[in-house]
Amino acid sequence: MSFTSITQEIMPFMQSYGLLVIFLGVLLEGEITIIIAGILCQRGTVMLGETLIVVVIAAFVSDQIWFHLGRRYGQSFLNNFPFLLKHQDKIQPWIQDKRDYIALAGRFIYGTRIIGYLLLGMNGYSLKRFMLIDSFVATSWCFLGVSLGYFLGTSADSLFGDIRYIEKLLLLIVAVGIGWRWYKERKENDRLNHQAQLKH
Numbered sequence: 001m002s003f004t005s006i007t008q009e010i011m012p013f014m015q016s017y018g019l020l021v022i023f024l025g026v027l028l029e030g031e032i033t034i035i036i037a038g039i040l041c042q043r044g045t046v047m048l049g050e051t052l053i054v055v056v057i058a059a060f061v062s063d064q065i066w067f068h069l070g071r072r073y074g075q076s077f078l079n080n081f082p083f084l085l086k087h088q089d090k091i092q093p094w095i096q097d098k099r100d101y102i103a104l105a106g107r108f109i110y111g112t113r114i115i116g117y118l119l120l121g122m123n124g125y126s127l128k129r130f131m132l133i134d135s136f137v138a139t140s141w142c143f144l145g146v147s148l149g150y151f152l153g154t155s156a157d158s159l160f161g162d163i164r165y166i167e168k169l170l171l172l173i174v175a176v177g178i179g180w181r182w183y184k185e186r187k188e189n190d191r192l193n194h195q196a197q198l199k200h
Contacts, residue, residue: 059138087112102119
């Protein structure tokens, strides 16, 4: 089956279930998906107001999941993810005196959100305080990301030319972005596991 035929089958699904796709994308990946969501809003594929609600909820839920995993399972859970463990020593010293900073800035500093929120949960950070701060952070991050995508969407035609089905390109970008991130994390995980085996 050709790529064109595949995308022609995907687009009706995207038009009908676009908000669900965006919700899952923000849960799984985040940065790329939220910009794509803004572009889709500008092009009228999904509604702006509904999309903002969905991405805020997805971002908030994602953050709470990582926080609660750290709170409930602690170091034993983190030990299963060597690609996260390598960042623990860098962030751990901040946990004692700069917890609020991690809660506030975690979403805006690439690569620190998951490990930062896990460590906050592991180290007894106040659940109510985290939910309050994260509700503000998730909302701000989503509005910025969607706004960036929306303004990029206004110049999409001049940047990419006359693309009749730009949504297909956007879906491809999302898929490649998520795939590349998964590949990098798996490769790093394999490397760390190999180093651990050599030490033994």
